[in-house]
Amino acid sequence: MINEQLLNSFYSNLDSRSRKSLDDAVEKIVEARKKGGRIVVATGSGPNIHEGVTTLIAELMDKGMIHGVTTSSAVVGHEMGGALDLVKMCKASALGFEERFMPRGDVFEFTQMPEEQMADLRKEMVLDDDLLARGEEAEGHLVIKAAGNMAYPMGLRNEELAAEILVLCKAYGLPFETVAGWGADRRTMLGMGAEKGLPVLVSIPQLVGSGHIGMAIGESISIFERSKRIASMLESADVIIESAVALTQEIHDGPFECYTGHGIWSWWKGLHTYSLKDKTLIRIDLDENLRKAQDLQKESALIQEAIDKGLPKTKISKIPFRMEMSAFARHEGSIPVIGDIGEVWPVLAWKTASALGVSLDFMSYAQHTDEGKAMRDWIVKEVRPVSRRKLLDRAGEYGARS
Numbered sequence: 001m002i003n004e005q006l007l008n009s010f011y012s013n014l015d016s017r018s019r020k021s022l023d024d025a026v027e028k029i030v031e032a033r034k035k036g037g038r039i040v041v042a043t044g045s046g047p048n049i050h051e052g053v054t055t056l057i058a059e060l061m062d063k064g065m066i067h068g069v070t071t072s073s074a075v076v077g078h079e080m081g082g083a084l085d086l087v088k089m090c091k092a093s094a095l096g097f098e099e100r101f102m103p104r105g106d107v108f109e110f111t112q113m114p115e116e117q118m119a120d121l122r123k124e125m126v127l128d129d130d131l132l133a134r135g136e137e138a139e140g141h142l143v144i145k146a147a148g149n150m151a152y153p154m155g156l157r158n159e160e161l162a163a164e165i166l167v168l169c170k171a172y173g174l175p176f177e178t179v180a181g182w183g184a185d186r187r188t189m190l191g192m193g194a195e196k197g198l199p200v201l202v203s204i205p206q207l208v209g210s211g212h213i214g215m216a217i218g219e220s221i222s223i224f225e226r227s228k229r230i231a232s233m234l235e236s237a238d239v240i241i242e243s244a245v246a247l248t249q250e251i252h253d254g255p256f257e258c259y260t261g262h263g264i265w266s267w268w269k270g271l272h273t274y275s276l277k278d279k280t281l282i283r284i285d286l287d288e289n290l291r292k293a294q295d296l297q298k299e300s301a302l303i304q305e306a307i308d309k310g311l312p313k314t315k316i317s318k319i320p321f322r323m324e325m326s327a328f329a330r331h332e333g334s335i336p337v338i339g340d341i342g343e344v345w346p347v348l349a350w351k352t353a354s355a356l357g358v359s360l361d362f363m364s365y366a367q368h369t370d371e372g373k374a375m376r377d378w379i380v381k382e383v384r385p386v387s388r389r390k391l392l393d394r395a396g397e398y399g400a401r402s
Helices: 002-011 017-033 054-064 073-080 115-123 129-137 154-172 178-184 189-197 211-220 222-234 246-251 264-267 288-300 302-309 314-315 325-330 341-356 368-382 388-401
Strands: 039-043 067-071 084-091 108-109 140-146 200-202 239-243 279-284 333-337
Touching: 002 302, 002 325, 017 039, 017 239, 017 279, 017 333, 017 341, 039 054, 039 222, 054 067, 054 073, 054 189, 054 341, 067 189, 073 154, 073 178, 073 189, 108 129, 108 154, 140 368, 154 178, 154 211, 154 388, 178 189, 178 200, 178 211, 178 388, 189 200, 189 246, 239 368, 264 288, 288 325, 288 333, 325 333
Parallel strands: 039 067, 039 239, 067 200, 239 279, 279 333
Antiparallel strands: 084 108, 084 140
16 A cells, blocks of 8 residues: 555655646656657666655666666666665674785675575586685674675675676677666666567666666667667657766756757767757756756746856856756756655655556655655565566577577
8 A cells, every 4th residue: 555645745755846746757758658758767876766756767667667777777777686685794804815905994794685595596507615604603783784795695796797698789789777777676767668668768877877788788789879869868858857966967968969069079970869859857856956957047047048158057157067057957847846755756656556447556655754765675575576587588589589
């Protein structure tokens, strides 16, 4: 059951302008969907995983409400590990590791997983049983954190699996995200994208991260092809939702976009381009300066004036100016929702689904609430890491078909 009382409290927590913006966002999404339009999301990492937003996005993809995602290499790595993990943090030096090679704080982490999952892992990699035994005995504390990261053995497993996935990508000419999605849990964006044939792609500004996974993603297809695939996804969208993500100007204002971007030279060279004109950009962000930048543009066209005169936008606007503000502030269809994504996303999903008559089987909640804590526990227990066996089976089927 969805806790509508809690969702209403999230809505009430927003200031009056953000409540109005959220209502406008819902209206635009509903209007687009009723006309058969498409919704695309640009997600960042960190909070999107921790607040259950990526799991909620997978649910919305399943229900036909979201039709494509750009994300970060870090999110891909976390979803390969099952989104959220329970890990035991121990003192690395007490385990015999040199502190200079360890993360800040002299920490070494151990993934806490069921015995059957550990048994499956033993079928594909050699585990250091002595290290695992010392980890069991060592003092430490348990933390829920983004999965498949620095904990042993799941972090190492992710790195090694990435190398196998990269070989398949090169053999079949596919993005890493597609192949990884073949074995991913359907309650992740990767897994649902693979199941529904929806694009899930790491944007070029977000390629760096998640160790060898990020490098494998970058190596899987060329920068040109990645740019074109993302451009095609954005071109198909009527509404683009930006969720706690930096550098979105470089995502949608890319080499094939003509309204705010640098697509003029692609057009000049005869390549296919698209335009953000008449699309709706919704940005969920904590930075009030985003709304201030848009207010300046609406009141005096100040941002566009700075661009037209070749002046620094930071100096003329008198606010710290982040790169993603430029195209967003100048775009007529921009809707800034200033608030915590842990509270904004569930309200946005709930109100939109209700207006469209869609029943949701999963709902995220801000992690500081009791419902949010229960949600995070559920993700740890239920959302599984990538299945190597399932991935290889799908790769074999794809190879036979192609």
